Amino acid sequence: MSDTEQSRPARRFTIGGALLTLLTILAAVIWFIPIYWAIVTSLRADQATVTEFTLWPSEPTLAGYIFGITNSKLPIWYLNSTITSVVITFVAVFTAASTGYAISQLRFPGRRLLWWIILASFMIPVPALIVNHFVIVANTNMLNTYQGIILPMLLTPVTVIVYKGFFDGLPKEYREAAVMDGASEYQLFYRVFLPMNWGVTTAMAIITFIGAWNSFLWPFLAVQSEEMMTVTVGITAVQDAFGVAYGRVLSGAVMASLPVALAYLLFQRRVTQAIALSAGIKG
Amino acid sequence: MASVELKSITKSFGAVEVIKGLNLSVAEGSFCALLGPSGCGKSTLLRMIAGLEEVTSGKITIGDRDVTHEMPAKRRVAMVFQNYALYPHLTVEQNICFSLSLAGVSKAEQKTKGGQVARLLQLESLMDRRPAQLSGGQRQRVAIGRALVRDPEVFLFDEPLSNLDALLRVQMRLELAKLHNELKTTMIYVTHDQVEAMTLADKIVVLDKGVISQMGSPLDLYNAPANRFVAGFIGSPAMNFVPATLRKTAGGLEAELTGGTKFRLGDRAAPSFDGTRRVEIGVRPEHVQLGHADQALITGRVSVIEQLGNTTYVYADTASGPMIVEADQSVRLSPGDTIGLNIDTDRAHVFDETGMAWPSVRSAT
Numbered sequence: 001m002s003d004t005e006q007s008r009p010a011r012r013f014t015i016g017g018a019l020l021t022l023l024t025i026l027a028a029v030i031w032f033i034p035i036y037w038a039i040v041t042s043l044r045a046d047q048a049t050v051t052e053f054t055l056w057p058s059e060p061t062l063a064g065y066i067f068g069i070t071n072s073k074l075p076i077w078y079l080n081s082t083i084t085s086v087v088i089t090f091v092a093v094f095t096a097a098s099t100g101y102a103i104s105q106l107r108f109p110g111r112r113l114l115w116w117i118i119l120a121s122f123m124i125p126v127p128a129l130i131v132n133h134f135v136i137v138a139n140t141n142m143l144n145t146y147q148g149i150i151l152p153m154l155l156t157p158v159t160v161i162v163y164k165g166f167f168d169g170l171p172k173e174y175r176e177a178a179v180m181d182g183a184s185e186y187q188l189f190y191r192v193f194l195p196m197n198w199g200v201t202t203a204m205a206i207i208t209f210i211g212a213w214n215s216f217l218w219p220f221l222a223v224q225s226e227e228m229m230t231v232t233v234g235i236t237a238v239q240d241a242f243g244v245a246y247g248r249v250l251s252g253a254v255m256a257s258l259p260v261a262l263a264y265l266l267f268q269r270r271v272t273q274a275i276a277l278s279a280g281i282k283g
Numbered sequence: 284m285a286s287v288e289l290k291s292i293t294k295s296f297g298a299v300e301v302i303k304g305l306n307l308s309v310a311e312g313s314f315c316a317l318l319g320p321s322g323c324g325k326s327t328l329l330r331m332i333a334g335l336e337e338v339t340s341g342k343i344t345i346g347d348r349d350v351t352h353e354m355p356a357k358r359r360v361a362m363v364f365q366n367y368a369l370y371p372h373l374t375v376e377q378n379i380c381f382s383l384s385l386a387g388v389s390k391a392e393q394k395t396k397g398g399q400v401a402r403l404l405q406l407e408s409l410m411d412r413r414p415a416q417l418s419g420g421q422r423q424r425v426a427i428g429r430a431l432v433r434d435p436e437v438f439l440f441d442e443p444l445s446n447l448d449a450l451l452r453v454q455m456r457l458e459l460a461k462l463h464n465e466l467k468t469t470m471i472y473v474t475h476d477q478v479e480a481m482t483l484a485d486k487i488v489v490l491d492k493g494v495i496s497q498m499g500s501p502l503d504l505y506n507a508p509a510n511r512f513v514a515g516f517i518g519s520p521a522m523n524f525v526p527a528t529l530r531k532t533a534g535g536l537e538a539e540l541t542g543g544t545k546f547r548l549g550d551r552a553a554p555s556f557d558g559t560r561r562v563e564i565g566v567r568p569e570h571v572q573l574g575h576a577d578q579a580l581i582t583g584r585v586s587v588i589e590q591l592g593n594t595t596y597v598y599a600d601t602a603s604g605p606m607i608v609e610a611d612q613s614v615r616l617s618p619g620d621t622i623g624l625n626i627d628t629d630r631a632h633v634f635d636e637t638g639m640a641w642p643s644v645r646s647a648t
């Protein structure tokens with residue numbers, strides 16, 4: 001604390017610094033306005049959404065939310081999103097951590113090839129694969145099922161790359177010390193390498209969860225029946241079903257993004273803290 | 284406790300042979316230091332004893348067990364790493380007890396064993412901390428504790444003190460010496476610091492480019508280095524080396540330095556040769572005395588004076604090259620002064636063109 005207080009007088013006003021601050025504030029405002037407008041609009045009465053342009057609705061109402069919850073399958077979509085996102089998060093992070101560990105720490109034939117394949121798959125955009133995924137999932141009768149939504153979304157080369165990079169960066173003495181202590185390959189992974197830095201895993205889990213919850217294109221293709229839709233797919237159905245009713249659509253959107261916003265708000269400090277911490281640990 | 288025996292060990296990384304047919308036996312309960320410059324293969328040798336590195340050829344025996352191809356954990360050796368390698372997510376206690384926990388030892392037994400080790404190393408008050416909350420010396424002790432708890436037959440240390448500051452290093456050196464006195468376990472200690480090797484070990488093995496240059500007790504190596512490499516490596520400040528021409532006279536060997544100075548050398552096991560022979564004469568700083576410039580063997584000019592309190596090192600430039608003299612505190616000299624140097628010719632070492640020592644008859648016994 002005293003550090004920051006001491007360094008304060010040293011900070012001088014500069015035109016460049018002021019401009020930068022202004023720019024940052026501007027960017028924040030630009031990002032914030034649509035979110036704010038969406039929330040405010042979702043609270044307006046139906047007609048007011050197109051006639052009223054005040055900062056706060058004159059007669060705030062939850063009608064849009066109530067309509068969404070009662071007149072659509074939103075609760076079921078929520079459940080579907082939760083199930084698929086949680087499963088994807090756990091399985092994808094776990095497999096990525098194991099794969100990253102194997103490529104980084106184990107010596108087996110084909111290791112380099114596997115690494116190149118993963119790197120290459122990272123270069124291919126998901127939409128380029130989506131037709132293949134659809135054909136495979138359709139042929140195996142997995143359309144409109146949880147597995148159908150989940151399986152193609154377990155491919156997360158970026159997470160593997162992050163884990164490999166992390167494990168690569170650890171001094172080899174950790175492994176050697178544990179080997180001398182009598183650790184088996186499983187114990188090395190579960191008791192030394194994985195728990196060594198939960199920050200990486202937490203960050204990867206949150207990113208994966210947010211990505212899974214927000215995903216639209218694949219669930220949209222994989223699911224036609226309303227009972228199996230995820231929130232993101234479902235709220236577009238609200239729009240289609242009831243015409244352009246901004247209040248309802250936006251309250252749906254707010255509800256859809258709520259868990260993601262919450263996850264980020266809750267864990268934001270922990271993620272940054274964990275990453276800072278792991279960078280500070282010396283071998 | 285067990286002895287360690289290495290027979291014809293070689294190790295290659297690709298085409299590069301790092302250890303070249305090395306034989307070494309470390310007696311039970313001995314404290315053996317592997318000493319050598321950076322890159323000479325000390326760590327590689329230690330890691331082969333630990334089992335972290337496969338030998339290319341040769342045989343390793345610990346006690347009466349052939350462990351050449353044994354798993355590291357089954358060799359009953361424990362290793363302390365230079366960077367400690369403490370698990371950052373575990374407390375001091377969990378770090379110390381990690382091997383026990385892996386082996387499925389009960390929590391109660393872990394506590395008692397961990398407690399014993401902690402008491403021995405004065406870690407009791409730190410048991411709940413994490414490595415990040417410890418000082419360098421404390422981390423070092425935890426790393427030793429982690430090795431101790433396994434009750435190994437052999438301890439391996441790879442430059443364990445090199446990350447500590449000078450004061451702490453001296454303190455930990457004493458603690459290690461005490462530990463060895465108490466445990467009497469065989470210890471093999473890698474270092475490139477000759478002071479550590481001299482003070483801790485009862486046997487020093489000097490490695491040079493993957494071969495043993497000399498091994499023996501610290502004083503053997505100091506008093507009778509087998510070659511120029513060992514002579515230059517052991518002792519601080521280093522031995523003085525001056526080129527000389529030897530010739531046989533009726534009274535024994537006579538050396539002539541480049542400046543024209545001649546003196547008689549003490550008796551030594553010199554091979555027979557005709558005429559003259561080019562050699563290097565090695566003299567330790569404490570075997571050179573200051574004298575009057577016009578009466579001394581060699582004259583020189585003072586270039587630098589280092590006062591350490593108990594002794595003073597005088598660096599002089601002579602016609603035969605630079606020389607260091609260990610003088611006592613009372614000398615009053617300043618750079619540029621002309622001084623005379625006398626060599627204790629009985630204690631001078633002779634190294635031939637290949638660097639081999641011609642041992643003096645006295646120290647050869």
Ligand SMILES: Nc1ncnc2c1ncn2[C@@H]1O[C@H](COP(=O)(O)OP(=O)(O)OP(=O)(O)O)[C@@H](O)[C@H]1O
Nearest residue numbers: 296297301319320321322323324325326327328475
């Ligand atoms: N895994 C490896 N692959 C290739 N070469 C290696 C490997 N490990 C060591 N070497 C080489 O073997 C030689 C000896 O290395 P080693 O680590 O044993 O040296 P050292 O005596 O411990 O040196 P230092 O005092 O710097 O630790 C070095 O030339 C090094 O480059």
Ligand SMILES: [Mg+2]
Nearest residue numbers: 325326327441
């Ligand atoms: Mg080394």
